[in-house]
Amino acid sequence: MTLRFRRPEAHAGDLIFSWVLRGAAMGLPALLFSIAFFLFQRAEPAIAKFGWGFFTGSVWDPVQENFGALPAIYGTIVSSFLALLLAAPLSIGTALLLTEVLPRRLASAVGFLVEMLAAVPSVVYGLWGIFVLVPWLRQSLEPALARNLGWIPLFSGPPYGVGMLAAAIILAIMIAPTITSIAREVFRAIPRQQREAALALGATRWETMRLAVLRSGKAGVFGAAILGLGRALGETMAVTMVIGNRPSISASLLEPAQTLSSVLANEYAEAASDLHLAALVEIGLALFAVTFAVNAFARLFLWRRTLGRSAR
Amino acid sequence: MSRRYFGDYVFRSYGWRHLQSRVMIGLLAAACGLVLLPLFSILGYVVWQGLPALEPAFFTQLPGSVGEAGGGMANAIVGTLTLVGLALLLGLPWGIALGIYLSEYGRGRFASVVRFSVDMLSSVPSIIIGLFVYAWVVIPMKRFSAVSGGVALALLMLPTVARSTEELLKLVPGHVREAGLALGLPRWKVILRIVVRGSLGAIATGVALALARVAGETAPLLFTAFGNRYWNQGLDQPIASLPVQIFNYAISPYEEWHRQAWGGSLVLIALVLGLNISMRAALRRKGKTGDS
Numbered sequence: 001m002t003l004r005f006r007r008p009e010a011h012a013g014d015l016i017f018s019w020v021l022r023g024a025a026m027g028l029p030a031l032l033f034s035i036a037f038f039l040f041q042r043a044e045p046a047i048a049k050f051g052w053g054f055f056t057g058s059v060w061d062p063v064q065e066n067f068g069a070l071p072a073i074y075g076t077i078v079s080s081f082l083a084l085l086l087a088a089p090l091s092i093g094t095a096l097l098l099t100e101v102l103p104r105r106l107a108s109a110v111g112f113l114v115e116m117l118a119a120v121p122s123v124v125y126g127l128w129g130i131f132v133l134v135p136w137l138r139q140s141l142e143p144a145l146a147r148n149l150g151w152i153p154l155f156s157g158p159p160y161g162v163g164m165l166a167a168a169i170i171l172a173i174m175i176a177p178t179i180t181s182i183a184r185e186v187f188r189a190i191p192r193q194q195r196e197a198a199l200a201l202g203a204t205r206w207e208t209m210r211l212a213v214l215r216s217g218k219a220g221v222f223g224a225a226i227l228g229l230g231r232a233l234g235e236t237m238a239v240t241m242v243i244g245n246r247p248s249i250s251a252s253l254l255e256p257a258q259t260l261s262s263v264l265a266n267e268y269a270e271a272a273s274d275l276h277l278a279a280l281v282e283i284g285l286a287l288f289a290v291t292f293a294v295n296a297f298a299r300l301f302l303w304r305r306t307l308g309r310s311a312r
Numbered sequence: 313m314s315r316r317y318f319g320d321y322v323f324r325s326y327g328w329r330h331l332q333s334r335v336m337i338g339l340l341a342a343a344c345g346l347v348l349l350p351l352f353s354i355l356g357y358v359v360w361q362g363l364p365a366l367e368p369a370f371f372t373q374l375p376g377s378v379g380e381a382g383g384g385m386a387n388a389i390v391g392t393l394t395l396v397g398l399a400l401l402l403g404l405p406w407g408i409a410l411g412i413y414l415s416e417y418g419r420g421r422f423a424s425v426v427r428f429s430v431d432m433l434s435s436v437p438s439i440i441i442g443l444f445v446y447a448w449v450v451i452p453m454k455r456f457s458a459v460s461g462g463v464a465l466a467l468l469m470l471p472t473v474a475r476s477t478e479e480l481l482k483l484v485p486g487h488v489r490e491a492g493l494a495l496g497l498p499r500w501k502v503i504l505r506i507v508v509r510g511s512l513g514a515i516a517t518g519v520a521l522a523l524a525r526v527a528g529e530t531a532p533l534l535f536t537a538f539g540n541r542y543w544n545q546g547l548d549q550p551i552a553s554l555p556v557q558i559f560n561y562a563i564s565p566y567e568e569w570h571r572q573a574w575g576g577s578l579v580l581i582a583l584v585l586g587l588n589i590s591m592r593a594a595l596r597r598k599g600k601t602g603d604s
Contacts, residue, residue: 236531
C-alpha cells in the first residue's frame with residue numbers, strides 16, 4: 001500500500017496531480033446525479049400532467065396523448081421475475097458444479113464458456129430469438145403447454161411464439177452468466193475447512209454442498225440473484241425483439257406484452273409531440289429508479305456483507 | 313418446517329445417500345448443459361446463416377434499396393469502428409484517471425462514495441445512458457450525431473476501465489512505490505512513471521475488453537448515433553453502426569435483409585468474441601489475473 005504521510009515541502013506537481021484525480025473522481029457521483037436530473041427535467045411535462053396516474057393508467061395512446069405505464073411496468077416485472085425463476089436454479093447449479101465437482105482445468109474451461117455467453121451482444125440474442133427461439137416456441141413448446149396445461153390461465157391462448165414467455169426465456173439465458181459468475185465467487189470464498197469438516201463427518205458430496213457450501217453462501221447467492229434481476233430489468237434489445245410489443249396486461253404468458261425498455265426502444269423515433277417524448281423519458285426515469293434501487297440493495301446489504309469487499 | 317440436522321442424514325442407508333449424491337451431481341451437470349446450450353446454438357446459427365451472406369460486396373458496398381438483393385454493410389462496419397474510436401478518445405482519460413484515483417488515493421468516505429458510484433454506473437441500463445445523452449447532447453445540438461453516440465459508449469465503458477485499472481494497479485507491490493519515494497521522486501512521478509508505466513500492457517488489455525463490450529451495444533445508439541443508410545457526413549451527423557443495422561434488418565419483413573442481419577451478426581460476434589478471447593489469453597499469459 002502507499003505511504004501516507006505529508007511532506008512539508010510537498011511538490012506543486014503532487015498537489016496538481018491529486019486534485020486532477022479528485023476532479024475526475026468527483027465527476028462520477030455528479031454524473032449519476034445529472035442523469036437523474038436531466039431525465040427528471042425532460043419528463044416534467046408528463047409528470048405535471050399525469051401525476052401518479054401515469055403509473056396506474058393502463059392506456060397508452062400517443063394519438064390521444066393519454067399515457068399510462070402500467071402494462072409496461074407489469075411486463076417488466078413479470079418477465080424479469082420469470083427469468084430469475086428460470087435462471088437462478090440453473091446458474092446456482094452450474095456454479096456448484098464449477099467450484100465443487102469439476103476438476104480445476106475443466107472448471108476453468110467451462111467457466112470460460114459461460115463468460116463467452118455474457119459477451120454475446122444483446123442484438124445477436126434478439127436475432128437468434130426471432131429466428132430460432134420464437135419459431136420453436138410457436139411450433140413445439142407452446143402448443144404442448146396449451147394442450148397439457150391450458151386449463152391454467154397462465155398457459156392459455158393461441159401460440160404466438162412472441163410474447164412474455166419468449167422474453168423471459170431470453171432474459172434467463174442472458175442473466176445466467178451474471179448469476180453463475182457471482183455465485184461462483186461466493187462459493188470460492190467459503191473456507192475449505194467447512195467442506196472438509198462435513199466430509200470428515202461422513203457426508204456425501206451432495207450433502208457437503210448442501211450443508212457446508214449452500215447454507216453458508218445463502219446471503220451471497222441471494223445477492224447474486226438480485227444483481228441478475230437488476231440486469232434483467234434494464235435489458236432492452238433482445239426483449240424488444242421477441243416480446244411482441246402489445247400494451248396490454250394478460251394473465252397468459254403466451255400473449256404478447258411490453259416492457260419499460262421495449263417501449264423506449266420502439267417509440268423513440270416516433271415521438272412527435274413534446275408530451276409523448278416527456279412520457280417516454282418518464283418511463284426511462286422509472287426504469288432508472290427501479291434498477292438503481294435493486295442494485296444498490298444488492299450491493300450494499302447482501303454482497304458486501306458476504307464477501308467483505310465491493311462487487312465488481 | 314423443521315430444520316434438518318446432519319444426524320438425520322447419517323441414519324439413512326449409505327447406499328441411498330450415495331445414490332442421491334450421484335443423482336444430484338448429475339442434475340448439476342444437466343443445469344450446466346442447459347446454461348451452455350444457447351451459446352452453442354447461437355454460435356452455430358450465426359456461423360451457418362451468416363457465412364453465406366459474407367460476400368465481398370458485404371464489406372465494400374452501401375446497403376441496397378429496400379428489401380432487394382445486393383448491397384452490403386460497409387458503412388455500418390466503418391461506423392462501428394468510428395464510434396468505438398470516439399468512445400476510446402472520450403472515455404479513456406477519465407476512466408484511467410478514476411482507476412488511478414481509486415487505487416492510489418482511494419481511501420476514506422469520499423472514495424467509497426466514488427467506488428459506489430462506479431458500481432452504480434455500471435448497473436445503469438444502457439438504454440438509460442442513451443436517453444440521458446439524448447437529453448444532454450442530442451436535444452441541444454438539435455440532431456442525432458456520431459459524437460453523441462461516442463459519448464454514450466464512452467460513459468458505458470467508463471466503469472469497466474476504471475475497475476480494471478484499479479485492480480491492476482493494486483497488484484503493484486507497495487515497496488515499489490516506497491522505493492520510488494525513497495529516491496526523492498515526487499509522488500505523481502512515482503505513480504505515472506513507475507506504477508502506471510509498469511502495468512501499461514495489462515491496462516491496455518483491460519481497455520480492449522471494455523471496448524469489446526461496448527462495440528456490441530445497440531440500445532444507447534438508438535437515440536444518439538441513430539443510424540444512416542449512407543456514409544457518415546461528419547461527426548455531427550447521424551452514423552450507421554453494425555448493431556443498429558442488425559436490429560433494423562432483423563425486425564424488417566424482407567428475406568434478404570434477414571440474411572444480411574445474420575452476416576452482420578457474424579462480423580460483430582467475430583469482432584467482440586475475438587477481442588475478448590485474445591485479450592483474456594494475453595492477460596493470462598502475463599499471469600496478472602486469475603480466471604474470473
